[in-house]
Amino acid sequence: MSERCLPGIMAEEDSPVVHFLPGRGYDSNIMVLDGERPVVVDTGTGTVFEHYCERIEKILEGRSVDRIVLTHRHFDHSGGAAAMARRLDAPVYVHEWAVDILRKGEGEMTGAWLFGATQEPVDAEPLEEGDEIDVGPVRYQVLSTPGHAPDSIALWHEPSRTLIPGDTVYAEGGIGRWDLKGGDYDQLVASRERLADLDADIRYPGHGPAVEGGAADHIRMGLKMVRMYGGG
């Protein structure tokens, strides 16, 4: 899916506006949840953070970013967080499990070393299950979905059945890894079952294309695949 910009279209409570910026190279996708208090979800590795910031600023047409939310701590999602937080003047939020790891900039626990990079410390604030991301007037629920990582979260907007699952499930049911530090196969299956039960219609995953319409079928397909490959 190509990058979409809908300047001037404001979100309503039951129909959120999500701008989807496909990740370049190893970067995660980046989403801008538009509204009165826009939120950026994930930041990529940071190599081309300027590119994303310019895109975000163009989309928001002078409105400022209220906060940056990370779907989990992995470097391909969090590597750009410190630089983007400075540039966009916005605080960063991540699941409470990963707050200290990001504050210390731990290269091993973020996986920065896999990319031959260093993790710049991020002054992160905690999120947990049940929190609400109020973009105004649209409100997303924070779901704790461990498995790919203990700190994996998904954002869920029930009225429009819009799901932002991070790396828990990709398009076509692709399987997020569970063999990285803190990953857990049984938790991943349980989290995928939970996401499948939501009956999502639209999904913006951490990597690869977005799914618009019938996203739940992809999630169920992915659940079958992850069960077929089994725990390792």
Ligand SMILES: [Zn+2]
């Ligand atoms: Zn990841």
